[in-house]
Amino acid sequence: MLKTDILIIGSGISGLFFAMKTAxxxxxxxxxxxxxxxxxxxxxxxxxxGIAVVTDHLKDSFNKHIxxxxxxxxxxxxxxxxxxxxxxxxxxxxxxxxxxxxFDKDEKGQWDLGLEGGHSQHRILHHKDSSGQEIESKLLKIxxxxxxxxxxxxxMVIDINAETKKAKTTCTGVFFYEKKHNRIKYMRxxxxxxxxxxxGQLFENTTNPKIATGDGLAMAARAGAEIADMEYIQFxxxxxxxxxxxxxxxxxxxxxxxxxxxxxxxxxxxLFKYDIRGELSTRDMVxxxxxxxxxxxxxxxxxxxxxxxxxxxxxxxxPVIAAHCNELGIKPEKDLIPVVPAAHYQCGGIKVDLxxxxxxxxxxxxxxxxxxxxxxxxxxxxxSLLEALVFAHQASENVDRTIAEFVFSSKILIPKFPxxxxxxxYHSFEILKKELQKLVTSFYxxxxxxxDLAFEKIKSLHNDAVSLTETHxxxxxxxxxxxxxxxxxxxxxxxxxxxxxxxx
Ligand SMILES: Cc1cc2nc3c(=O)[nH]c(=O)nc-3n(C[C@H](O)[C@H](O)[C@H](O)COP(=O)(O)OP(=O)(O)OC[C@H]3O[C@@H](n4cnc5c(N)ncnc54)[C@H](O)[C@@H]3O)c2cc1C
Numbered sequence: 001m002l003k004t005d006i007l008i009i010g011s012g013i014s015g016l017f018f019a020m021k022t023a024x025x026x027x028x029x030x031x032x033x034x035x036x037x038x039x040x041x042x043x044x045x046x047x048x049x050g051i052a053v054v055t056d057h058l059k060d061s062f063n064k065h066i067x068x069x070x071x072x073x074x075x076x077x078x079x080x081x082x083x084x085x086x087x088x089x090x091x092x093x094x095x096x097x098x099x100x101x102x103f104d105k106d107e108k109g110q111w112d113l114g115l116e117g118g119h120s121q122h123r124i125l126h127h128k129d130s131s132g133q134e135i136e137s138k139l140l141k142i143x144x145x146x147x148x149x150x151x152x153x154x155x156m157v158i159d160i161n162a163e164t165k166k167a168k169t170t171c172t173g174v175f176f177y178e179k180k181h182n183r184i185k186y187m188r189x190x191x192x193x194x195x196x197x198x199x200g201q202l203f204e205n206t207t208n209p210k211i212a213t214g215d216g217l218a219m220a221a222r223a224g225a226e227i228a229d230m231e232y233i234q235f236x237x238x239x240x241x242x243x244x245x246x247x248x249x250x251x252x253x254x255x256x257x258x259x260x261x262x263x264x265x266x267x268x269x270x271l272f273k274y275d276i277r278g279e280l281s282t283r284d285m286v287x288x289x290x291x292x293x294x295x296x297x298x299x300x301x302x303x304x305x306x307x308x309x310x311x312x313x314x315x316x317x318x319p320v321i322a323a324h325c326n327e328l329g330i331k332p333e334k335d336l337i338p339v340v341p342a343a344h345y346q347c348g349g350i351k352v353d354l355x356x357x358x359x360x361x362x363x364x365x366x367x368x369x370x371x372x373x374x375x376x377x378x379x380x381x382x383x384s385l386l387e388a389l390v391f392a393h394q395a396s397e398n399v400d401r402t403i404a405e406f407v408f409s410s411k412i413l414i415p416k417f418p419x420x421x422x423x424x425x426y427h428s429f430e431i432l433k434k435e436l437q438k439l440v441t442s443f444y445x446x447x448x449x450x451x452d453l454a455f456e457k458i459k460s461l462h463n464d465a466v467s468l469t470e471t472h473x474x475x476x477x478x479x480x481x482x483x484x485x486x487x488x489x490x491x492x493x494x495x496x497x498x499x500x501x502x503x504x
Contacts, residue, residue, distance in 0.1 A: 004032040004150075006399065007174060007189040009157045009216060011035035012044035013132070014367025014388035015195030016139035020099075021396040023146045029403065031149045032187070034176060036156035039140055041211055043197045043368065044385070047132025048252035048320070050103070050124040051389075052382040053089040055111050060121040062086050069383060072118040072282045073376020076229070081373040084354060085383070085390045092389040093125065101138045103127055115257035116381035118282035122257075124382045129252055129318040135385065154179040157215070158479055160192060162223040162360060169224045170361040177476065191362050191399055194220060194350065195392075198368040199233075199487045200247070201433075203343035204441040207239050207250045213480045214487030216369040220350045221486060225358045225365070229348025230491045231498040232377045233444065237262070237286040239342035241301035242328065246437075248342045249324055251304055253381045256280065258317060261305045263336065264293055284378040287341035291445070294340075303336035343441075345384060347375040348494070356395035364399070366391040428468050429477035433484065436461055440488050444495070451496040458488055 006022065008015045011033055023031050035041075054060045065086045070077050097103070103125040104112040114124035127134035143149050156177045162169050173188040196216025200208025221227050238256070239248035256262070256279040261269050274289035275281040281289075290302050306314060311333035315322045325332050350365035352358055352372055358365050367388040374387050436458070443454040462485045465478060 001188060002185060003188040005029040005189070005403065006031045006191045006193065007187060008033045008193045008195060009035075009174070010042075010195035010197060010367070010369075011039040011140075011151065011153075012042040012195060012197055012367055012388070013135055013139065013385055014392045015193065016136065016143055017389055018193055018195065018366060018392035018396050019149050020139060020142055020146070021095075021393060022399060023143075023149050025396070025400055026403070027148050029148060032189075033143070033149065033151045034155040034157055034174075035151070035153055036215070037211055038153050039151060040136065041209060042132075042136065043208055043212060044132045044136045044388075046207070046209065046250065047135075047385055048126075048129040048250060049116055049254040049382050050114060050126030050131040051093065051135075051385040052116075052119065052123055052380070053093045053125055053386065054086065054123055055090065055093075055125070056113065056121075056123070060123055064120055065123065068118055068120050069374070069380045070376075072378050072380035073374075074284075074378055076232075076376030078373025081354065085372075085374050085387055088390045088393070089386055092386070092393060096135060096138070096389070099138050099142050101127070101135055103131075114254045115280070116253040117256060117277075117280050117286060118380045119257075119382075124254065124257075126254065129254065129320045132385070156476060156479065157219065158184065160219050160223040160363070161186070162363075164224075168361060169359075171223060171363045177479070179476075190403065191364065193356075193395060193399075194363070194365040194369050195367045195388075196369045198346035198349075199484070200343045200346070202437060202440045202484055202488055202491070203233075203444070204246065204437045205239060205248055205340060205342040206246050207236055207248055207342050207344045209247055213484050214346075215480065215483045216365065217346075217349055217490070218483035218486035220358065220360070220363065220365060220369075221490060223360055223363070225360050225363065226351040227349065227490055227494075228351045228371045229377075229494070230346070230487075231495040232347035232375070233343055233491070234283055234345040234347055234375075234379050235287040235341040236344035237283055237290055237341050238304055238339040239344075240324070240328075241338040241340045243300070246342075248340070250342075250344075251321055251337060251339060252318070253283070255304065255306065255318060255321065258314070259309050261308075262286070262290065262339070263303050263305045265297055265299055265302075267303075267305070267336075282378055283344075283381065290341050301338045301340045304339050305336055306332040307334060307336070309333075345379050347371075347377060347379050352391070354394060355398035356391045357398060364395045366395050429465070429481050432461055432465055432468075432481060436481075436484055436488060440491065443492060449495060451492050454492050455489065458485060458492070461485065
């Protein structure tokens with residue numbers, strides 16, 4: 001029987017940072033990281049803008065960053081969490097720098113701090129426009145050298161095994177699908193850390209990669225974890241519109257911070273009609289303003305106008321964005337860039353305390369899959385990588401203190417799974433997935449949400465999926481689709497219960 005002291009599910013910033021910190025302090029513990037595709041296939045890798053940290057104490061302050069975060073969160077943030085995250089940020093940043101992560105500096109050798117929507121000050125540290133890739137590659141490099149960490153790629157976790165005794169549920173292991181050998185296996189563990197990212201793939205237009213199917217959230221919910229704030233899905237206002245498949249390529253908020261304008265079909269700026277901060281308003285405000293403008297015009301996109309900016313500086317700051325636009329024949333120095341709002345970030349998730357602890361014993365949730373209380377109804381730009389670092393740290397400190405209490409479960413009841421199969425049903429599930437994305441998008445963006453109708457339609461899609469598996473048994477598309485169904489139902493349920501509608 002396979003076993004490990006700590007099992008981390010997910011190889012994004014939160015899982016890797018937790019692994020690195022815990023493995024350093026506790027070389028006696030065995031740590032396994034499972035990830036459903038290659039380790040690099042994450043939301044983290046796509047992060048462009050950077051990480052919000054107060055470093056310039058002359059112009060900026062913790063209080064200003066706290067104020068901006070609370071304001072963006074629309075009164076629904078947990079102030080204690082906001083203060084903890086923002087005040088801890090410099091220490092966590094220093095840890096990234098110590099492992100060789102590089103952030104850009106200006107000609108005077110000072111941090112080249114970016115500005116993004118909702119921030120009252122320049123405070124975003126970045127590595128050009130590929131900050132996530134820089135952070136993730138440095139973390140992966142370290143992780144691969146640590147003898148007590150085993151990184152298992154192409155290992156998809158299907159479900160958490162949990163036991164309930166005297167009304168207390170404890171997780172004791174996971175069932176996972178090992179792609180190479182086409183087998184479902186079981187691993188016992190003393191602690192599980194969910195760091196599985198978000199659920200952007202539930203929507204037709206999203207910036208999230210294909211892995212973002214809400215697996216961790218669905219698994220945690222099945223095991224009995226509390227889920228909160230799923231009605232708050234953040235839409236990023238400027239995803240590149242090509243009229244093609246998701247995910248959509250992101251044009252970072254930092255581009256607006258750099259001075260780009262959003263204009264309509266007639267080339268006119270319109271955001272000031274909706275908010276005095278214009279382009280530098282928070283994401284929810286800008287996305288809603290664009291959606292309203294599109295409703296009025298009947299068009300399917302607006303534009304980002306960078307033509308007035310210094311082209312040399314633009315290309316130096318945003319080489320990835322510029323290269324991507326160029327590949328599509330768009331020259332930002334002379335062409336307008338077509339953009340639309342796209343589902344970007346899950347503000348809610350698995351409810352955790354200040355240490356990333358869920359209501360299930362031995363189960364932690366960190367990173368985007370967790371609902372920590374930092375974001376309220378709308379995450380402030382570049383606070384997500386920061387949250388992932390801080391909660392990975394908190395969870396690591398907590399595990400270290402409590403791991404001695406955890407014992408391997410002696411009695412395991414392993415349900416009999418049918419043989420897993422990689423069959424040709426990807427195509428059938430792709431069709432079902434598109435229907436689900438259409439349905440969730442239409443429900444979420446509608447002025448008059450009909451939850452009951454959405455429930456019925458989703459259940460019918462689920463039945464179609466179940467009937468597809470009658471011939472194929474368990475397959476990866478089925479597992480992902482089931483998780484997407486479960487996550488959609490949670491969003492609809494929590495939207496129905498929410499007093500304030502999140503718009504977009
Ligand atoms: C295009 C884009 C740009 C962004 N830019 C920024 C930015 O500039 N600043 C900022 O703060 N935030 C940004 N964000 C948000 C931020 O990148 C994410 O919130 C953050 O990286 C999430 O990290 P994570 O550790 O929670 O998980 P992720 O990086 O999403 O990784 C999730 C991991 O879980 C694995 N996984 C999922 N399900 C399973 C399963 N069933 N079994 C095994 N493994 C599983 C995945 O394979 C993956 O390895 C951006 C997001 C996107 C999409």
